[in-house]
Amino acid sequence: MTRLPQIALLSDGRRLHLQDGPIDLIVEARGPAHEVRAAYEAAAHRFTGLLDELCAELPELRAAAEDRTALKGVVARRMHAAVTPYADDCFITPMAAVAGSVADEILLAMLSAASLDRIYVNNGGDIALHLGRGEHFSVGLMDRPDSDGLMRAMRVDADDPVRGIATSGRHGRSFSLGIADAVTVLAATASQADAAATVIANAVDLPGHPAIVRRAANELQPDSDLGARLVTRDVGELSQEDIAAALESGAECARQLFDRGLIEGAVLRLCGDMLVIGPKDIEEQRPRPLVLENAVDA
Amino acid sequence: METTSAATDKIRCDACPVMCYIKPGAAGACDRYANHDGKLVRVDPHVILERTVSQGGKLVPFSRSEDWDGKLVHEPSTFVTAIGAGTTYPDYKPAPFIVSSEVDGVDMVTVVTEGIFSYCGVKVKIDTDRYLGPETATVRAQGEAVGHVTTSEYGSQMLSLGGVHHLTGGSKKEGRVTCDTLMDLANCKAVELTIDGGASVVVQAGQPPIVNGVKEERMRVGCGSATIGMFAKQWHGKVDEVVVVDDHITGVLSEHQAGKLLDIADTGIKMKGRRSTPGRYFQVADPGTGWGGTNISDPLAILGPFDKKEAKPGLSMLMVSTTGEHSSYYVLDEALKPVETEMPADLKFSVERIQENCEPALCTVLFMAGAGGSLRAGVTDNPVRLTRSVKDALTRVTSGGAAVYVWPGGGITYMVDVTQMPAGAFGYVPTPALVAPIEFTMKLSDYAALGGHMDYVKPLSEVRGGDDVRPLPWQNPIPGPRA
Numbered sequence: 001m002t003r004l005p006q007i008a009l010l011s012d013g014r015r016l017h018l019q020d021g022p023i024d025l026i027v028e029a030r031g032p033a034h035e036v037r038a039a040y041e042a043a044a045h046r047f048t049g050l051l052d053e054l055c056a057e058l059p060e061l062r063a064a065a066e067d068r069t070a071l072k073g074v075v076a077r078r079m080h081a082a083v084t085p086y087a088d089d090c091f092i093t094p095m096a097a098v099a100g101s102v103a104d105e106i107l108l109a110m111l112s113a114a115s116l117d118r119i120y121v122n123n124g125g126d127i128a129l130h131l132g133r134g135e136h137f138s139v140g141l142m143d144r145p146d147s148d149g150l151m152r153a154m155r156v157d158a159d160d161p162v163r164g165i166a167t168s169g170r171h172g173r174s175f176s177l178g179i180a181d182a183v184t185v186l187a188a189t190a191s192q193a194d195a196a197a198t199v200i201a202n203a204v205d206l207p208g209h210p211a212i213v214r215r216a217a218n219e220l221q222p223d224s225d226l227g228a229r230l231v232t233r234d235v236g237e238l239s240q241e242d243i244a245a246a247l248e249s250g251a252e253c254a255r256q257l258f259d260r261g262l263i264e265g266a267v268l269r270l271c272g273d274m275l276v277i278g279p280k281d282i283e284e285q286r287p288r289p290l291v292l293e294n295a296v297d298a
Numbered sequence: 299m300e301t302t303s304a305a306t307d308k309i310r311c312d313a314c315p316v317m318c319y320i321k322p323g324a325a326g327a328c329d330r331y332a333n334h335d336g337k338l339v340r341v342d343p344h345v346i347l348e349r350t351v352s353q354g355g356k357l358v359p360f361s362r363s364e365d366w367d368g369k370l371v372h373e374p375s376t377f378v379t380a381i382g383a384g385t386t387y388p389d390y391k392p393a394p395f396i397v398s399s400e401v402d403g404v405d406m407v408t409v410v411t412e413g414i415f416s417y418c419g420v421k422v423k424i425d426t427d428r429y430l431g432p433e434t435a436t437v438r439a440q441g442e443a444v445g446h447v448t449t450s451e452y453g454s455q456m457l458s459l460g461g462v463h464h465l466t467g468g469s470k471k472e473g474r475v476t477c478d479t480l481m482d483l484a485n486c487k488a489v490e491l492t493i494d495g496g497a498s499v500v501v502q503a504g505q506p507p508i509v510n511g512v513k514e515e516r517m518r519v520g521c522g523s524a525t526i527g528m529f530a531k532q533w534h535g536k537v538d539e540v541v542v543v544d545d546h547i548t549g550v551l552s553e554h555q556a557g558k559l560l561d562i563a564d565t566g567i568k569m570k571g572r573r574s575t576p577g578r579y580f581q582v583a584d585p586g587t588g589w590g591g592t593n594i595s596d597p598l599a600i601l602g603p604f605d606k607k608e609a610k611p612g613l614s615m616l617m618v619s620t621t622g623e624h625s626s627y628y629v630l631d632e633a634l635k636p637v638e639t640e641m642p643a644d645l646k647f648s649v650e651r652i653q654e655n656c657e658p659a660l661c662t663v664l665f666m667a668g669a670g671g672s673l674r675a676g677v678t679d680n681p682v683r684l685t686r687s688v689k690d691a692l693t694r695v696t697s698g699g700a701a702v703y704v705w706p707g708g709g710i711t712y713m714v715d716v717t718q719m720p721a722g723a724f725g726y727v728p729t730p731a732l733v734a735p736i737e738f739t740m741k742l743s744d745y746a747a748l749g750g751h752m753d754y755v756k757p758l759s760e761v762r763g764g765d766d767v768r769p770l771p772w773q774n775p776i777p778g779p780r781a
Contacts, residue, residue, distance in 0.1 A: 020314065022327040024328075051316070220321065221319070221324065
């Protein structure tokens with residue numbers, strides 16, 4: 001049987017769900033009904049076969065990125081372009097930007113087929129946005145609603161340069177070299193946000209700390225692009241000083257990326273503590289005693 | 299699904315062109331296919347989806363273009379209905395960013411999180427009439443007290459395990475063992491428990507209990523008296539006397555109301571135990587793991603000598619347990635002593651009928667936890683509003699996508715059948731406390747109302763005054779017990 005992606009509207013009749021292998025997208029477009037329809041058809045059409053395109057170049061996509069590339073696919077090349085700014089300083093493969101790059105591709109396919117007020121393409125938390133004139137998205141930032149939970153929200157306006165949002169951390173599907181619970185990045189595109197979130201999440205770390213359990217990535221997933229590099233499996237009890245130090249290490253990385261113009265902002269979270277980098281207003285949604293709060297605007 | 303075994307113990311998944319090599323116990327890049335003991339298995343969240351569809355969940359095919367018409371909806375596609383119209387699929391890992399539209403207030407926000415519960419435990423229902431131990435007896439795992447025997451239910455023994463007292467009130471080891479026990483039970487793993495003054499039992503959600511090394515096959519069809527009532531007509535004319543041996547209420551056909559109605563003659567039988575009403579006897583023996591939940595292996599032990607005035611040689615008697623698992627057939631000799639004889643075919647048939655009417659004995663595990671002030675406070679600045687919203691059915695609570703029963707009264711105390719949840723849904727923190735998935739799904743407008751600080755906030759009173767109070771969606775056929 002030919003493998004075909006799952007393509008269906010969700011039960012609300014408004015959102016489109018696209019799934020194929022590890023790719024899982026939720027898409028919503030707003031605009032005139034016929035435009036939405038055309039956009040969804042374009043998204044479905046582009047999505048069909050997209051995973052095969054990527055897999056055809058999988059070995060190269062899993063190899064450390066270099067300045068020059070022989071990659072051919074448009075999504076593969078976008079992945080490569082998103083990670084190249086980091087290739088000189090650390091090990092990174094184009095896979096670090098796969099989710100965001102797919103989201104960008106589907107968004108572009110929709111935009112080329114229809115005229116819409118606004119669109120989001122959410123690829124498992126890595127999100128590509130389109131905002132027409134005067135439009136905006138309100139984006140909720142939901143931390144774990146347990147004792148250290150925070151609810152925050154921000155607004156992305158059409159005038160902002162932000163069209164991509166991505167989150168990386170040790171709880172996600174991909175392995176992380178760092179210990180961040182989540183690093184959320186705002187950037188011009190989802191692919192750039194995706195790559196940057198990976199890099200910053202890796203930088204939230206306490207090398208050699210005894211409470212952190214690490215394993216070789218390829219022991220866990222034989223074909224991981226990270227090879228034998230140690231990935232975080234568990235984080236034990238950390239002191240407030242440890243948490244602050246790890247966050248600061250990630251924040252320093254984020255500030256550099258911000259200064260280089262690679263990101264528009266970032267929110268770093270570890271063990272209930274949080275750091276905000278960038279000019280974007282991240283509204284706190286509720287007053288609370290800021291015992292663990294440590295917000296810094298760079 | 300085919301798999302090709304590659305070098306060593308890895309398997310190669312061919313579900314999609316990524317062709318992941320997957321090690322035993324691990325999942326592929328999609329988190330949907332995993333290597334379980336060398337076999338490729340599908341894991342959540344599709345477990346939930348497929349259940350939804352099989353229960354008549356709503357599918358909305360999106361199909362017009364030739365390229366992907368029809369066929370493309372080849373997999374269940376309503377997973378959002380499994381936990382409501384959440385913005386992201388029911389991942390039980392944190393999904394910190396959720397894009398939502400504030401326009402019209404119709405978009406849904408799903409707060410997908412893992413709650414940390416120190417006020418939590420499991421209620422275990424063990425389908426057996428065998429004696430597991432006295433009520434309130436301590437239940438132990440690895441020698442540590444983890445809970446107690448609570449009031450028994452119909453055909454079942456009940457255990458209440460965990461709770462804040464064992465998790466945090468005892469020794470460090472007690473807390474750790476309790477936490478491990480709860481997590482294993484909640485993750486549908488087998489756990490051996492011993493009961494002070496009682497039995498040892500292996501409990502695993504969805505599996506038959508193993509009591510003192512013996513696997514329980516069936517629940518009893520009814521108490522002994524009920525069994526007499528159910529089968530009296532089928533026995534009438536085929537045997538003179540029937541005794542249904544039961545630790546709770548042993549039934550005697552000739553004395554029972556059902557026998558009287560059929561004009562079954564007295565047989566001169568003399569039962570031990572305490573007569574309740576005619577044909578119904580309490581305490582014919584001590585509780586145990588023998589016949590009908592008693593401690594006897596020879597059923598004649600519960601009979602006294604037959605009354606010489608009424609009994610006659612040649613009188614036939616069937617003795618059977620409430621599950622049909624034990625049965626013997628006797629004929630009185632000249633001295634009016636019952637002598638075991640081969641059972642006639644039509645009586646064998648009636649015993650098989652009892653067996654057939656006994657449902658498979660299972661262990662069921664309901665995880666029960668309370669979403670405390672701090673958890674709720676993580677969702678809103680005014681925690682009680684979340685509680686009220688749940689109670690008013692504006693906010694749906696699910697656990698790993700599974701329907702939950704929310705207790706009436708204060709707080710958000712819920713129960714969920716762990717077999718309805720994704721595999722490995724539970725974790726722990728060293729506090730010790732359990733980490734369980736919990737999702738609150740609500741209308742964005744409701745959420746704004748809950749949060750109180752968003753610019754589109756709508757007063758809760760306004761929401762409550764309107765037509766927005768909806769029935770819970772799982773009043774439609776969504777699987778899982780309603781508890």
